[in-house]
Amino acid sequence: MTHRTTPRPRICGNCDGFASVAITLGGRDTRGHLRTITAHCPACHGTGIVHRSPARESARA
Structure with missing residues (x-):
């Protein structure tokens, strides 16, 4: 059985x-x-990670 992993x-x-x-x-x-x-990077504000936008999440569903 495979385990689900977080993305x-x-x-x-x-x-x-x-x-x-x-x-x-x-x-x-x-x-x-x-x-x-x-x-700091202006796009990610120094985190190194880009979060998904809610608009894209709803479009994927």
Whole structure:
């Protein structure tokens, strides 16, 4: 007997699941640490997963 599995989450096509990255600004601060900022994918808002829209779910049924 096969077991039902939950569907795999849909990986964001814009970032391929790598939703947050650290970008160097160049240079170092007074303590010698590299200055970085964190950038998030605008499509998935930093989650790496795209959720199905309710409109598409009703169309599939």
